[in-house]
Amino acid sequence: MSLKTRLLGLAAALMIIASVASWLAYRELSEDIIERWGQQVAEIQVRYDSARLLQSLEREIGLARQMADSSTLVNWATSPEDKALQRDAIREMESFRSNFRDNSYFVALRDSRRYYYNNADNEFADDQFRYILDPDKPEDAWFFQLIEEGRNFHLNVNPDTELGVTKLWIDVLMRDEEDRIVGMVGTGLDLDAFLQDIVDIDQEGITTLFVDYNGAIQLYRDRNYIDFASIIKPEGQKSTVDLLFDNPEDKQKVLGMLQLLKNRGGTTGAVESSFVTVDGRKHLAGVAFLPAIGWFEITLLDLETLLPRSYLWPLVAVFLTSLLITLILFHLIIRSRILKPLVSLESAVEKVRGGSFALPHLEKPDNEIGRLASHFETMTDTLAHSTRELERKVAQRTDELNRLARIDALTGLKNRRGLDEALDEEIQRAKRQNNTGFGLIWLDIDHFKAINDELGHQAGDDILCRVALWLKAGVRPYDHPGRWGGDEFVVVLSPCDEDTLCQIAARIRETIERDSIRTGTPVTVSVGGYLCQPGDDVDTILRQADQALYRVKQQGRNKVLITDGSGQEINPA
Ligand SMILES: Nc1nc2c(ncn2[C@@H]2O[C@H](COP(=O)(O)OP(=O)(O)OP(=O)(O)O)[C@@H](O)[C@H]2O)c(=O)[nH]1
Numbered sequence: 001m002s003l004k005t006r007l008l009g010l011a012a013a014l015m016i017i018a019s020v021a022s023w024l025a026y027r028e029l030s031e032d033i034i035e036r037w038g039q040q041v042a043e044i045q046v047r048y049d050s051a052r053l054l055q056s057l058e059r060e061i062g063l064a065r066q067m068a069d070s071s072t073l074v075n076w077a078t079s080p081e082d083k084a085l086q087r088d089a090i091r092e093m094e095s096f097r098s099n100f101r102d103n104s105y106f107v108a109l110r111d112s113r114r115y116y117y118n119n120a121d122n123e124f125a126d127d128q129f130r131y132i133l134d135p136d137k138p139e140d141a142w143f144f145q146l147i148e149e150g151r152n153f154h155l156n157v158n159p160d161t162e163l164g165v166t167k168l169w170i171d172v173l174m175r176d177e178e179d180r181i182v183g184m185v186g187t188g189l190d191l192d193a194f195l196q197d198i199v200d201i202d203q204e205g206i207t208t209l210f211v212d213y214n215g216a217i218q219l220y221r222d223r224n225y226i227d228f229a230s231i232i233k234p235e236g237q238k239s240t241v242d243l244l245f246d247n248p249e250d251k252q253k254v255l256g257m258l259q260l261l262k263n264r265g266g267t268t269g270a271v272e273s274s275f276v277t278v279d280g281r282k283h284l285a286g287v288a289f290l291p292a293i294g295w296f297e298i299t300l301l302d303l304e305t306l307l308p309r310s311y312l313w314p315l316v317a318v319f320l321t322s323l324l325i326t327l328i329l330f331h332l333i334i335r336s337r338i339l340k341p342l343v344s345l346e347s348a349v350e351k352v353r354g355g356s357f358a359l360p361h362l363e364k365p366d367n368e369i370g371r372l373a374s375h376f377e378t379m380t381d382t383l384a385h386s387t388r389e390l391e392r393k394v395a396q397r398t399d400e401l402n403r404l405a406r407i408d409a410l411t412g413l414k415n416r417r418g419l420d421e422a423l424d425e426e427i428q429r430a431k432r433q434n435n436t437g438f439g440l441i442w443l444d445i446d447h448f449k450a451i452n453d454e455l456g457h458q459a460g461d462d463i464l465c466r467v468a469l470w471l472k473a474g475v476r477p478y479d480h481p482g483r484w485g486g487d488e489f490v491v492v493l494s495p496c497d498e499d500t501l502c503q504i505a506a507r508i509r510e511t512i513e514r515d516s517i518r519t520g521t522p523v524t525v526s527v528g529g530y531l532c533q534p535g536d537d538v539d540t541i542l543r544q545a546d547q548a549l550y551r552v553k554q555q556g557r558n559k560v561l562i563t564d565g566s567g568q569e570i571n572p573a
Pocket residue numbers: 444445446447448449450452456457458459460461464485486487553557
């Protein structure tokens with residue numbers, strides 16, 4: 001697999017790994033962020049909603065307590081038949097009515113079970129006594145239950161069938177100086193208006209509800225879930241907060257949070273929160289206990305609505321785009337800085353390996369690969385130069401060897417191979433030039449063995465060298481003199497005719513005889529010559545010349561004998 005493919009594969013694998021890792025990290029992180037944010041928001045929201053409820057009820061509760069503490073009312077409650085006290089009490093009650101937000105009040109006396117009420121329309125002016133509370137009537141059970149429990153203060157969401165109103169009732173027990181319960185006073189707030197103010201807040205994704213100490217739903221946007229008159233219902237029949245959750249775990253969680261807050265004894269500001277599922281959607285439930293009224297406030301935050309995960313998608317898109325751009329840039333840089341230079345370097349190496357030093361253009365980035373390419377170029381130049389130099393020397397040496405292979409080492413004349421080639425060339429030339437003639441002289445030193453024997457081998461060599469010089473001097477510059485071997489010499493004469501052949505052969509013989517006398521060692525040579533004929537080959541030519549020489553030796557030596565193709569003497573010496 002090529003490096004390019006590997007790098008591309010690696011980049012793609014890295015991108016996939018990075019994307020998957022980022023996606024997982026994003027999910028974890030976004031969930032974490034949303035949870036943290038949600039918890040903080042839930043706590044703030046719970047406190048805010050609690051504060052709104054308490055703010056709205058505080059004044060009414062305070063007034064109800066004042067009313068319960070009113071000595072006028074307490075005195076009357078202990079002597080309800082006393083008309084004077086009743087008159088004062090009614091006046092007192094009416095004064096409170098104008099102060100209550102709902103402009104309504106109720107007063108219920110324990111012993112007489114008489115129930116007094118007047119509303120904002122002053123509908124029951126001078127007729128505040130409405131009815132007698134009956135312990136056997138379920139709708140009156142709240143009164144007897146509260147007295148039995150002895151709870152000084154209680155909030156109660158209850159429809160009053162007698163009066164035809166459903167209200168959030170603020171019930172406060174009236175006690176005499178001996179702390180005996182003598183009655184109950186309070187006011188009611190219109191439930192619908194109250195729900196609209198406190199619970200039906202127009203904030204998408206936020207649900208607020210209030211439950212009593214036992215978890216029974218008291219204020220909730222869906223009236224069907226409200227546990228009306230929950231005080232008189234036995235446990236198990238109450239419409240409690242766990243009804244809102246489908247998942248048993250969630251039910252336990254929420255009830256557990258209520259219990260936890262109860263155990264803390266109503267620490268102010270304490271908030272518990274946990275994730276729950278409502279209508280198939282994940283919510284964060286925040287719970288706070290409101291010790292002032294003995295209720296819990298529960299806020300459900302629909303996190304997907306409040307902070308949809310899609311909000312973070314642009315972040316993911318930015319990340320993935322940057323990742324993609326980074327990888328593309330990485331790939332481009334790798335390609336231009338590593339791959340392309342490597343590919344050009346590899347093709348250059350291939351060329352050099354194939355014997356060519358003409359390098360293609362090499363990419364040389366400013367890095368190790370660039371320096372490597374530079375070194376390779378320099379190395380190739382040096383190698384090319386050395387190779388050229390070596391080739392030149394080899395050629396020179398080969399020429400020299402070729403020359404030496406054709407030269408006789410002793411005399412410096414052509415040797416037998418050189419003569420063969422010269423003869424061959426002459427035959428070819430003669431053929432090309434319409435058989436223009438050429439000749440061949442073959443000469444042999446007479447009695448050379450005796451010279452060697454008498455004067456020694458070195459002296460024999462000297463004579464061979466001298467004969468070579470005289471021979472050279474006796475021929476034309478373009479003739480080819482050579483030593484055939486031993487004391488035999490051959491001259492190829494070109495071009496040449498009969499006369500020339502005879503003249504040169506005779507001149508050679510005379511020169512050697514004459515000049516050798518001057519050296520103190522006279523030598524003579526026998527010369528055989530042959531005028532070459534059209535169509536003669538090397539063997540024929542040499543044989544003819546040799547035979548002529550042989551005949552000279554037969555005839556007594558130191559002579560010249562030239563023959564033609566028929567074997568006839570041309571110019572007998
Ligand atoms: N000094 C010397 N002697 C050589 C060399 N090559 C051959 N010889 C001798 O040359 C002699 C040649 O003798 P031949 O040509 O057979 O006979 P010759 O004595 O010349 O007598 P003819 O040719 O019949 O006149 C031999 O004794 C060889 O040993 C050489 O390179 N140097």
